[in-house]
Amino acid sequence: MRAVAFGFPKLGEKREFKSLLENYWKGRINEGELHAGMRDLALWRANLYRENVDVIPSNELSYYDFMLDTALMVGAIPQRFGEYKGLETYFEMARGKNALEMTKWFNTNYHYLVPEIEGEDFRLFINKPLNDYEFYKQKGYETTPHLIGPYTFLRMSKALRRKGGELPIYEMEKIEDREQFERLADKLTSVYREVLASLKEAGCQGVHIEEPAFVFDTQQWQWDVAERIYGELSKVGVHIALFTYYDSVSDYGRYVSLPVQALHLDLVSNRENLSRIKEEGFPEDKELIAGVINGRQPWKANLSDKLKLLEELSKYAKSLSVSNSCPLYHLPVTVEPEEELPEGLKERLSFAKEKLGELRTLKEAFNGNEDAIKEVKKSKELLETAFGENSEVRRRITSLKDEDFRRAVPYKEREKVQKDILKLPLFPTTTIGSYPQTEEVRKMRTAYRTGKISEQEYKEFIKKQIEHVIAFQEEVGLDVLVHGEFERTDMVEFFAFKLDGVATTNHGWVLSYGSRVYRPPIIYGDVSRPKPMTLEEITYAQSLTQKPVKGMLTGPVTILNWSYYREDVPKSEIAYQIALALLDEVKDLENAGIKIIQIDEPAFREGVPLKKKDWQEYFSWAVKAFRLCSRAKSETQIHTHMCYSEFNEIIEYIYQMDFDVISIEASRSKGEIIEAFERFRGWDRQIGIGVYDIHSPAVPTKEEMKLVMERAMRVLPKELLWVNPDCGLKTRRWEEVEPALKNMVEMAQELRQEV
Ligand code: GLN
Numbered sequence: 151m152r153a154v155a156f157g158f159p160k161l162g163e164k165r166e167f168k169s170l171l172e173n174y175w176k177g178r179i180n181e182g183e184l185h186a187g188m189r190d191l192a193l194w195r196a197n198l199y200r201e202n203v204d205v206i207p208s209n210e211l212s213y214y215d216f217m218l219d220t221a222l223m224v225g226a227i228p229q230r231f232g233e234y235k236g237l238e239t240y241f242e243m244a245r246g247k248n249a250l251e252m253t254k255w256f257n258t259n260y261h262y263l264v265p266e267i268e269g270e271d272f273r274l275f276i277n278k279p280l281n282d283y284e285f286y287k288q289k290g291y292e293t294t295p296h297l298i299g300p301y302t303f304l305r306m307s308k309a310l311r312r313k314g315g316e317l318p319i320y321e322m323e324k325i326e327d328r329e330q331f332e333r334l335a336d337k338l339t340s341v342y343r344e345v346l347a348s349l350k351e352a353g354c355q356g357v358h359i360e361e362p363a364f365v366f367d368t369q370q371w372q373w374d375v376a377e378r379i380y381g382e383l384s385k386v387g388v389h390i391a392l393f394t395y396y397d398s399v400s401d402y403g404r405y406v407s408l409p410v411q412a413l414h415l416d417l418v419s420n421r422e423n424l425s426r427i428k429e430e431g432f433p434e435d436k437e438l439i440a441g442v443i444n445g446r447q448p449w450k451a452n453l454s455d456k457l458k459l460l461e462e463l464s465k466y467a468k469s470l471s472v473s474n475s476c477p478l479y480h481l482p483v484t485v486e487p488e489e490e491l492p493e494g495l496k497e498r499l500s501f502a503k504e505k506l507g508e509l510r511t512l513k514e515a516f517n518g519n520e521d522a523i524k525e526v527k528k529s530k531e532l533l534e535t536a537f538g539e540n541s542e543v544r545r546r547i548t549s550l551k552d553e554d555f556r557r558a559v560p561y562k563e564r565e566k567v568q569k570d571i572l573k574l575p576l577f578p579t580t581t582i583g584s585y586p587q588t589e590e591v592r593k594m595r596t597a598y599r600t601g602k603i604s605e606q607e608y609k610e611f612i613k614k615q616i617e618h619v620i621a622f623q624e625e626v627g628l629d630v631l632v633h634g635e636f637e638r639t640d641m642v643e644f645f646a647f648k649l650d651g652v653a654t655t656n657h658g659w660v661l662s663y664g665s666r667v668y669r670p671p672i673i674y675g676d677v678s679r680p681k682p683m684t685l686e687e688i689t690y691a692q693s694l695t696q697k698p699v700k701g702m703l704t705g706p707v708t709i710l711n712w713s714y715y716r717e718d719v720p721k722s723e724i725a726y727q728i729a730l731a732l733l734d735e736v737k738d739l740e741n742a743g744i745k746i747i748q749i750d751e752p753a754f755r756e757g758v759p760l761k762k763k764d765w766q767e768y769f770s771w772a773v774k775a776f777r778l779c780s781r782a783k784s785e786t787q788i789h790t791h792m793c794y795s796e797f798n799e800i801i802e803y804i805y806q807m808d809f810d811v812i813s814i815e816a817s818r819s820k821g822e823i824i825e826a827f828e829r830f831r832g833w834d835r836q837i838g839i840g841v842y843d844i845h846s847p848a849v850p851t852k853e854e855m856k857l858v859m860e861r862a863m864r865v866l867p868k869e870l871l872w873v874n875p876d877c878g879l880k881t882r883r884w885e886e887v888e889p890a891l892k893n894m895v896e897m898a899q900e901l902r903q904e905v
């Protein structure tokens with residue numbers, strides 16, 4: 151048996167990748183130095199692969215994003231970028247003023263650049279797979295190029311499509327039209343053929359082609375296209391291994407009959423793939439690359455169970471390899487440097503580097519190596535001992551009753567009570583929570599975390615910031631104020647620091663896009679709140695003003711979706727545990743006189759499973775988790791916030807969350823999103839319309855913002871509407887925020903006069 155690994159994180163042990171890119175962008179290193187640094191990283195990772203597994207992938211180290219690289223490979227460069235001038239254009243497309251749109255990659259927290267296909271003529275433009283292959287070869291490594299497959303490339307791209315009659319309008323959209331898709335697929339395939347042929351000529355024996363889009367709900371004609379693509383590509387005569395991951399393939403039968411030599415299947419994220427193998431068998435003439443080591447969660451595997459699984463699989467597949475379930479770039483590089491984890495946790499963790507070791511152990515144990523078999527036994531013993539349990543939390547969970555998920559009084563009645571208490575004007579104005587996180591704020595936080603300033607000093611500093619932001623909001627004339635979130639690094643990590651059962655790492659960075667990294671917290675045990683988490687800052691802010699200050703919490707679904715989580719209890723239960731901790735916070739805030747509490751759920755939509763059939767199950771617990779934590783008094787107005795949400799298909803679930811007010815992004819779609827609420831019959835909750843895009847430094851004019859409000863008023867009663875930016879302001883500068891909010895408030899005031 152062989153061990154096959156792929157998708158090792160690009161970042162490097164000391165975040166070298168990030169430094170290289172950022173130093174280059176800042177002009178601190180030149181292009182030559184950038185390439186040299188990247189080559190070092192490339193060789194470092196090749197060695198890691200070589201030491202542990204049997205295949206060294208190439209073409210994995212993109213300078214920004216693999217979808218962008220694929221677009222360049224096939225010459226899909228929108229006209230607005232002009233003539234391609236190397237790295238300059240590359241980064242222009244990635245992060246320039248008119249960059250490609252960025253969006254989430256499947257249901258992960260990685261963001262890719264969405265290729266834009268303007269014409270229909272693809273051509274081999276930058277043959278990165280070949281260049282990379284040759285680079286490694288020169289250095290003495292025989293590698294297997296990894297490519298994003300043509301089918302996935304098209305499904306994840308947008309193409310120009312002619313709309314309308316006499317005056318044609320062209321719009322960039324996802325390619326859903328069958329004929330267009332087929333035409334593009336044919337042309338694209340011929341470019342891929344060229345790439346494969348060039349690799350073959352350079353001596354390359356085989357390629358790995360990743361087609362994760364085969365896991366989406368896929369229609370038969372789409373499978374026909376896939377068949378055509380691989381029928382063509384197989385003619386080149388290089389060994390092709392296909393990879394699918396993140397879920398089960400949408401049609402097992404059609405997948406395994408594609409004319410390729412090896413097939414990878416994700417055997418972690420779903421049960422279907424395994425059942426299909428057992429029920430339908432696996433083709434005799436193909437190799438099964440079994441994705442049994444989880445590429446998305448940082449836990450050491452129970453190698454004994456995995457070994458049994460491999461033994462079982464070997465009955466179905468004549469030729470078997472062991473692999474990771476999906477790319478390893480969803481994990482930090484290594485646990486080695488983590489010194490401050492809770493007792494007993496480190497030995498249970500396995501990040502990307504450790505996963506490579508697990509693959510090696512599994513392969514060796516399978517092949518009968520004694521030492522490896524001992525390792526396998528050890529992992530079983532370790533994982534079968536209880537860890538992170540909290541009996542009080544367990545008791546609370548088991549005693550939950552239906553009414554714990556319901557507010558005492560229906561919305562209509564709450565609305566009246568809250569109106570009397572809050573006495574807000576028509577179109578109340580507010581902000582989403584964070585205010586600019588200036589250099590000074592970030593410095594002080596680091597100084598505090600590293601012990602350079604005392605807790606006392608830090609708290610004083612935060613108080614000053616709160617005083618400033620409250621005075622600022624009063625002066626601008628906002629109706630509902632916030633405390634500014636200066637004490638928070640990140641909306642999830644902040645709560646992770648405060649919750650028991652959740653660990654944070656010091657070096658566990660993961661790329662979310664470009665050079666941007668984040669450190670996902672690790673939910674390893676039962677979650678509870680040892681003491682209030684936000685009370686001090688919120689009540690201090692409220693003490694400074696007569697206007698209502700919003701309590702500001704991150705919701706259970708978002709905390710869960712943006713963290714790693716344990717696998718020994720269902721996700722629903724973890725969500726309820728977090729929700730109960732948040733509920734305690736809600737009660738404390740209420741008791742301290744806070745009248746409005748916002749519970750952010752920007753990741754509520756993201757957590758949605760890839761296949762529609764799994765939606766119901768997800769929403770049933772996600773909605774309940776939100777309701778559990780927001781079971782406030784009728785007098786307390788519960789807000790939630792979601793950005794970049796496409797509500798169309800999920801609006802009924804959003805409604806079931808039973809909040810009083812939801813704030814949403816509405817500016818980039820020029821208010822289009824609001825129509826989802828119109829289509830939902832009987833929508834009666836208040837909506838905060840995100841009237842301007844906080845991702846842009848541009849100061850919005852009153853007119854633009856008014857347009858968004860007018861669009862909203864056409865479909866919703868004006869009494870339901872609030873006015874706010876589309877998200878938090880933490881990435882903006884004060885010079886931008888001040889005029890923007892002034893315009894926003896003035897716009898609302900004018901609108902009150904006009905209607
Ligand atoms: N309250 C958070 C903030 O303002 C919300 C952030 C988000 O939705 N991503 O920063």
Ligand code: ZN
Nearest residue numbers: 752793877878
């Ligand atoms: Zn937001």
